[in-house]
Amino acid sequence: MAVLNVNGKSLQANADPRTPLLWVLRDTLGLTGTKYGCGIAQCGACTVHIDGVATRSCQVPLSAVASGKKIVTIEGLAQDGKLNRIQQAWLDNDVPQCGYCQSGMIMAATALLAAKPNPTDADIDAAMTNICRCGTYQQVREAIHAAAKA
Amino acid sequence: MTIQTPVGRRGFLATAVAGGFSLGFSFPWTSAEAAEVQELNAWVVIHPDDKVVIRIARSEMGQGTLTGLAQLVAEELGCDWSKVTTEYPTPGENVRRHRVWKNFSTGGSRGIRESNQYVREGGAIAREMLIAAAAAEWKVPAAECKAADSKVTHSSGKSATYGQLAAAAAKLEPPKEVTLKDPKDWKIAGKPLKRLDTLPKLTGQMVYGIDVRLPGMLIAAVHACPVHGGKLKSFDGAKVEKMPGVKKVLSIDSNAVVVVADTYWNARTALEKLPVQWDIGKAGEIQQDQITAMLKEGLDASEAFVGNKAGDAKAAIDGAARKVEAVYAFPWQSHANMEPMNATALYTPDKCEVWCGTQNGEAALAAAAEAAELPVGKCDVYKQMLGTGFGRRGRADYVRQAVLVAKQMPGTPVKLIWSREEDMTHDTYHPTTMCKLTGGLDKDGKLVGLHVRISGQSILAGLAPQNLQKGMDPATFQGFAAGGAEAAYGYNVPNLLIDHAMRNPHLTPGFWRGVNTNQNAVYMECFMDELAEAAGQDPLAFRLKMLKPKYAAVLEATAEKAGYGKPLPAGHFHGIAQIMGYGSYVAGVAEVSVSSDGVLKIHKITAGTDPGHIVNPAQVERQIAGSFVYGLSAALYGEITLKDGAVEQTNFDSYNVMRMDEMPRVEATLVPSGGFWGGVGEPTIAVAAPAVLNAIHKATGKRVRILPLMNNDLKKGA
Numbered sequence: 001m002a003v004l005n006v007n008g009k010s011l012q013a014n015a016d017p018r019t020p021l022l023w024v025l026r027d028t029l030g031l032t033g034t035k036y037g038c039g040i041a042q043c044g045a046c047t048v049h050i051d052g053v054a055t056r057s058c059q060v061p062l063s064a065v066a067s068g069k070k071i072v073t074i075e076g077l078a079q080d081g082k083l084n085r086i087q088q089a090w091l092d093n094d095v096p097q098c099g100y101c102q103s104g105m106i107m108a109a110t111a112l113l114a115a116k117p118n119p120t121d122a123d124i125d126a127a128m129t130n131i132c133r134c135g136t137y138q139q140v141r142e143a144i145h146a147a148a149k150a
Numbered sequence: 151m152t153i154q155t156p157v158g159r160r161g162f163l164a165t166a167v168a169g170g171f172s173l174g175f176s177f178p179w180t181s182a183e184a185a186e187v188q189e190l191n192a193w194v195v196i197h198p199d200d201k202v203v204i205r206i207a208r209s210e211m212g213q214g215t216l217t218g219l220a221q222l223v224a225e226e227l228g229c230d231w232s233k234v235t236t237e238y239p240t241p242g243e244n245v246r247r248h249r250v251w252k253n254f255s256t257g258g259s260r261g262i263r264e265s266n267q268y269v270r271e272g273g274a275i276a277r278e279m280l281i282a283a284a285a286a287e288w289k290v291p292a293a294e295c296k297a298a299d300s301k302v303t304h305s306s307g308k309s310a311t312y313g314q315l316a317a318a319a320a321k322l323e324p325p326k327e328v329t330l331k332d333p334k335d336w337k338i339a340g341k342p343l344k345r346l347d348t349l350p351k352l353t354g355q356m357v358y359g360i361d362v363r364l365p366g367m368l369i370a371a372v373h374a375c376p377v378h379g380g381k382l383k384s385f386d387g388a389k390v391e392k393m394p395g396v397k398k399v400l401s402i403d404s405n406a407v408v409v410v411a412d413t414y415w416n417a418r419t420a421l422e423k424l425p426v427q428w429d430i431g432k433a434g435e436i437q438q439d440q441i442t443a444m445l446k447e448g449l450d451a452s453e454a455f456v457g458n459k460a461g462d463a464k465a466a467i468d469g470a471a472r473k474v475e476a477v478y479a480f481p482w483q484s485h486a487n488m489e490p491m492n493a494t495a496l497y498t499p500d501k502c503e504v505w506c507g508t509q510n511g512e513a514a515l516a517a518a519a520e521a522a523e524l525p526v527g528k529c530d531v532y533k534q535m536l537g538t539g540f541g542r543r544g545r546a547d548y549v550r551q552a553v554l555v556a557k558q559m560p561g562t563p564v565k566l567i568w569s570r571e572e573d574m575t576h577d578t579y580h581p582t583t584m585c586k587l588t589g590g591l592d593k594d595g596k597l598v599g600l601h602v603r604i605s606g607q608s609i610l611a612g613l614a615p616q617n618l619q620k621g622m623d624p625a626t627f628q629g630f631a632a633g634g635a636e637a638a639y640g641y642n643v644p645n646l647l648i649d650h651a652m653r654n655p656h657l658t659p660g661f662w663r664g665v666n667t668n669q670n671a672v673y674m675e676c677f678m679d680e681l682a683e684a685a686g687q688d689p690l691a692f693r694l695k696m697l698k699p700k701y702a703a704v705l706e707a708t709a710e711k712a713g714y715g716k717p718l719p720a721g722h723f724h725g726i727a728q729i730m731g732y733g734s735y736v737a738g739v740a741e742v743s744v745s746s747d748g749v750l751k752i753h754k755i756t757a758g759t760d761p762g763h764i765v766n767p768a769q770v771e772r773q774i775a776g777s778f779v780y781g782l783s784a785a786l787y788g789e790i791t792l793k794d795g796a797v798e799q800t801n802f803d804s805y806n807v808m809r810m811d812e813m814p815r816v817e818a819t820l821v822p823s824g825g826f827w828g829g830v831g832e833p834t835i836a837v838a839a840p841a842v843l844n845a846i847h848k849a850t851g852k853r854v855r856i857l858p859l860m861n862n863d864l865k866k867g868a
Contacts, residue, residue, distance in 0.1 A: 015413065015415075016394055016415075016416070019413070019415045019416075020415065023413060023414055023415040026361075026414070027369065027412075027413035027414055027415065028413065030363060031354070032354070032357075032360075032361035032363070033353070033354015033355070034354070035358075035360075035488075035489070035537070036360065036414075036490070036567075036570075037488055037489075037490075037570065037802075038570045038801050038802050039569065039570055039801075040570075040801055040802070040803060042801065042802035042803055043488070043802055045488065073354065074352075074353065074354035075353065075354040075355075077353070078353055083352065083353075087352045087353070090348075090352050091348055091349065091352060094344045094345055094348060094768065094772075095348075096212075096345075096348055096351040096352070097212030097213070097214070097772060097776060098211050098212030098488065098489075098535070098536060098537055098538045098539075099212070099347075099348075099350075099351030099356055099535070099537075100358060100488040100489045100537030100538065101488050102351050102352065103354055106352060124810065125810055125811035126811075128809075128810045129809055129810070129811075130809075130810075131488070131802060131807055131809065132488070132779070133486060133487065133488045133538050133540070133779075133780070133783075133807065134212040134488075134538060134776045134779075134780075135775060135776030135777065135778065135779025135780055135808075135813075136772070136775075136776065137775075137779060137808075137809075137810040137813040138775045138813065138815065138816060139772065139775075140810065141810065141813075
């Protein structure tokens with residue numbers, strides 16, 4: 001039985017230590033906002049923050065995060081019912097289409113703005129490698145710039 | 151959005167809080183009656199607090215149809231947009247109510263263009279019933295009452311909200327005829343409103359099929375024979391039955407093995423260890439070069455289905471001053487839906503329920519009933535959000551699988567999830583074709599004859615052979631049709647022959663966003679540039695001499711917006727393309743540069759569309775921008791190949807798609823001319839590749855005729 005720090009809460013996770021964090025979050029803890037897209041760190045749909053770093057959770061075994069590392073998922077971004085500024089910019093710019101990749105996009109963009117408060121287009125290109133098959137990239141870029149100014 | 155559950159005929163969501171009586175005067179009907187949620191008709195439900203629930207039969211998968219259809223109903227209903235929510239009726243409910251919601255199928259960019267008339271009528275009928283209820287209560291003529299902003303008002307100043315009127319209105323006979331608003335008077339439709347379904351997508355609360363959780367649910371991982379059409383010979387379940395979390399190891403349909411476990415990871419881990427033997431047969435010997443040879447043979451075959459014919463193309467080409475010929479090739483492509491296929495099923499001997507994302511709820515219901523061997527009336531499907539559709543989720547193979555598994559575990563809900571690898575190797579692929587185009591130019595450079603020979607795969611032959619017409623697949627000629635309102639050929643060519651030598655490999659084809667317009671636009675629009683070059687004319691001017699008016703208008707508007715013909719930054723070049731598809735006329739202008747070492751940069755896309763009417767310009771712009779990501783991903787990287795009869799690509803590392811750093815700026819130009827309803831989810835995809843390929847030729851002198859682009863060397867001198 002591993003104990004995880006997820007979204008500020010201490011949660012027990014009864015799973016094999018080799019299980020990827022993605023599936024611990026989804027199946028064991030019921031946090032389904034983190035999405036499965038490829039399982040090989042290509043698409044970014046499973047991006048979460050581990051100690052503040054945007055990380056593809058399909059590549060992180062449970063054993064690597066059971067030592068008190070701070071995990072934040074899409075469900076943990078809004079505080080007291082208030083969206084964070086990236087989520088708000090996403091809402092204001094009507095970014096998502098199907099929305100399936102957007103949890104990962106928002107986690108990646110939140111980490112980007114924490115590291116670079118005023119990212120250039122090149123910074124965005126480098127940090128935002130998530131796949132969106134609907135093709136929301138243009139709105140994602142605009143929303144990141146809008147959030148940076150907010 | 152919560153997990154959808156069955157909807158009752160009246161008073162569903164009956165737990166909704168009553169209230170919202172903001173006006174001071176009382177009504178004669180009892181408060182208990184007024185407190186009830188009222189269904190005015192299949193499309194419109196009104197709550198006492200004025201909340202309006204608009205029922206949406208089509209599936210939302212990112213394309214915005216849910217918001218657009220709600221706008222159309224709300225426009226006619228005359229309600230306050232801020233009070234609108236939406237709900238899916240279930241396919242089972244549609245059967246029980248004699249298909250009151252008509253077609254659930256969501257493909258072919260049909261959501262709005264096919265149902266706009268009857269959903270608007272639904273809104274208008276409800277509005278007239280509300281007016282009639284108010285007029286009866288006030289004992290005034292209905293003609294003196296008006297409905298707007300969720301209120302009926304009388305010229306005397308009397309006023310009542312829809313929530314107050316709904317109970318009385320629901321008792322009235324619906325009017326037989328209603329007059330729909332003129333689109334020029336629209337206040338809700340036609341406006342760039344925000345989508346209704348965004349917030350839960352930002353917080354992780356939106357429930358996609360893969361997110362469904364039911365009490366006691368188990369999770370299944372599946373692996374079907376890697377060669378399409380192959381069978382399961384044997385498997386040794388005992389080898390993995392004791393692995394952590396494993397509950398059952400089984401087979402379905404004699405072609406797939408399944409491990410059911412407590413979590414997906416445990417199911418998948420055991421499945422990977424499961425010893426399996428396949429009976430692959432002859433298909434296991436097929437290699438990609440055999441497919442290429444098969445298609446090449448069709449380019450000159452004597453027999454072919456004729457899709458469009460005028461005059462005598464062969465004689466005109468033979469007699470022409472100049473002959474131009476080129477052969478193009480278009481590969482198989484995977485949908486690569488963001489959310490892999492999945493469905494959750496709960497079976498008991500007298501009931502079968504399915505929770506899934508589907509583009510066709512009724513097809514999913516039929517598949518569930520067939521797999522469960524139960525009457526349709528004992529089954530239902532609860533539609534969840536789709537993590538993209540692209541045509542793939544119109545097929546219910548994954549629903550069938552989930553039900554077949556659940557049937558072997560009665561009473562236990564089972565969520566069946568395809569791995570990305572399973573998804574990519576068991577897709578229904580964009581069909582592969584080749585095309586030989588032969589054109590004859592007269593001495594003035596006028597196109598006098600054109601023969602377009604398509605050779606290759608038919609989607610209908612693979613998926614729905616019963617829909618072939620005397621063996622011919624009319625959909626192959628999408629964008630090349632002789633006429634009609636769907637996908638007609640736009641050029642006036644006096645002698646024309648477009649025909650199809652059908653060649654069907656064993657790999658299952660499918661409808662793939664944009665479908666056959668995608669390769670047909672590459673063939674025609676790239677060859678138009680080749681003809682223009684041979685004629686010594688500008689590609690735009692060459693096209694405009696032959697294009698019919700609506701096609702020409704969109705192309706000209708798009709070219710003008712792009713600044714076509716005006717000076718560009720050094721090293722930048724424009725390429726153009728146009729087509730009609732899904733009832734809309736579209737065009738694209740690509741601005742590209744190619745470095746001396748062959749690196750392509752797509753700087754900007756200008757895209758125009760005339761879909762007749764536009765219900766939400768902001769969402770149309772997003773569909774256009776997204777359609778270029780889809781179309782350019784295919785043009786740059788999209789290629790599925792076979793080895794030993796099986797698909798070689800398994801994940802995004804071997805099947806790349808466009809990321810943000812490659813995405814050009816897309817500027818949409820919307821030129822709706824009114825009078826018809828065209829689709830917007832697909833048509834602009836088709837112009838993405840040819841516009842870019844034509845620009846690449848300007849930049850490099852190279853004609854890329856075999857897609858994808860990644861297999862072509864654009865380096866100078868290469």
